Amino acid sequence: MSRVSRRTLLTGGLGLTGLGVGAAAAGVGLAREDAQPEPSTLPFFGVHQSGIVTPMQTHASFIGLDLLDRSDHDALRGILRMWSQDAANLTQGKAGFSDTEPELASTPARLSVAVGLGRGAFTSPALAGRRPSWLRPLPAFAIDRLEERWGQTDVVVHVASDDPMTLAHAVRAITAPVRRRTRLRWVQQGFHHGRNLFGQVDGTVQPADDRHDDLVWDDGSEQGWMAGGTSLVLRRIAMNMDTWEALDRHGRELSTGRTLDNGAPLTGSNEHDQPVFTATRGGIPVIPESSHIARAHQRSDREQFLRRPYNYDVPPDSGLIFAAYQRDPVVQYVPVQQRLSDADALNEWTTPIGSAVYAMLPGAREYLGETLFGDGG
């Protein structure tokens, strides 16, 4: 397939995935092979926010903000209205409302802006009853060495684009106008590649495309206003390159359970082959029980979630910004993370240093958060 027709194909699929209809798993594969900036746009308005099941863009920033006055839910609504107005323009290649560098907005390159709320955003009496029950701190995992500077915030904005300048401009547009109302806690910048900095193929296992409505998107059964939203678990995982590189190649493959060259499970030959955990060689499991994929593999139908890994490289620190999206993190994500904490071989070289949970808002008809502030949706 020529580069041009491939681009056309990818572009054709984007509107659909932005609305949650498209194929995330297929999209990941495309993004990996065809990583150059895309001239196309993602929808801002829709049932779901773009940037979640969307094929991953090359560059992303997660912005963590605290509200200066948590009790002022009108201020929060004002922020969300303003962001919606700007994002509706910027994602379509138009200048933001108070944009003084409109030329930097002209190449959206699949820009997406998605907003989520942390537990602290539900402090006001008007909103306290609307907090999803799963929106609470994750259990303390034994492997965690969490640093306050990468911790939970009241609000998160996930901005992503194939163009680093477009991303920088959008991050500025998001953060600058809200400084009287919020405190910027952190910006986590990352890039997507298909491999992480350990050289491992990453993000292979994903829910099937036709399970998004079931596994990713909230149906509003607990909190009506959340219908079309989802949850985000955001983990910052430091990776110790020195000790990892001291390990021989076979040892590195055993710790993951996959080959390094193409990410195939050690019992298979292609990335998407199903691992066979019962296979043995000379009485020894081919995929060690303590390997990452053996521990991470779903043990029930609910233990599935969307994996969106971004690499960060801020010398001398590097690692992974691991974003997991699922309808209910307590039921879907936590059991897997608990098993990894208990005995993942990779723990020797990785350290979670940041952790946060957010309710990612439903898509906007008029503005993000409209159902939260409306009659319950």
Added chain:
Amino acid sequence: MSRVSRRTLLTGGLGLTGLGVGAAAAGVGLAREDAQPEPSTLPFFGVHQSGIVTPMQTHASFIGLDLLDRSDHDALRGILRMWSQDAANLTQGKAGFSDTEPELASTPARLSVAVGLGRGAFTSPALAGRRPSWLRPLPAFAIDRLEERWGQTDVVVHVASDDPMTLAHAVRAITAPVRRRTRLRWVQQGFHHGRNLFGQVDGTVQPADDRHDDLVWDDGSEQGWMAGGTSLVLRRIAMNMDTWEALDRHGRELSTGRTLDNGAPLTGSNEHDQPVFTATRGGIPVIPESSHIARAHQRSDREQFLRRPYNYDVPPDSGLIFAAYQRDPVVQYVPVQQRLSDADALNEWTTPIGSAVYAMLPGAREYLGETLFGDGG
């Protein structure tokens, strides 16, 4: 021109520019319009180092290192030999010598690795007499607010690629093996766009392609070993987005002397039109005398140098990593910088916080620095 044939054209030109024959000014234009990752490779061996007159890659890191023992010039030679061996492989898409993530090396995306030496690298008796006379601190400029953390180092490595993962991998390959011999002072990460974060078209004025041998490359007349090398002035310039954006659009154009939409001088209509500094309207200069282009404009033939601006965005800090290459910084760069320091209107919104000067080594036949350690070349 179709995207594919354009790519072929660009690729065809790269081998030439890597050897210093090609068209840097034309190359800048191409890089601006056609910014997606390139599958192609740049030569490592040659008369000049790649990555200097090469059309700018999208992503770059400048790595500043100090030598732990400046008197040990054998250690420096060993470092340069090792880097040469790794860079010769990595730039061609092959694994580095001790590369434990060879899969991350497979897409060079125009990777270049260029090495320069600061004044401190010439401390040993054997090298003291080989220091170029211009390799000394820049004069203190009144506008400078230099921070030690972005200051002069003994060695710099400029790594650039269109792929952020390739870049991260190469930076790791450069820094990890030398930690017993060097101290990592800083890594300055940037991206190239054609505009800076103020929205200004940047890097317009460049020496003509046929003047590189005269204006950029050292001919060895002072230090024989430097033939084929050049000098790098590396300035880190913080940009105050808040106060800049408070200025109206006309004020911003007057401060630069160019339009914001396409970078044309205020007396012209296209980016590369020659500014007419004598033009007046109602008795007032169309391009103010204090504007950036009026102050930066060359007042003699020697006041020309190659501009290689990269944007940095480390919220809440953003600005420009300004790399200037010229045969002699004292004669070519300093007079221009002095005029800018004296009265550039842009100074109100920009602050130099880092400054360093390096002798960029000639290209390698066998290894970088071979003429420095040899018989004088």
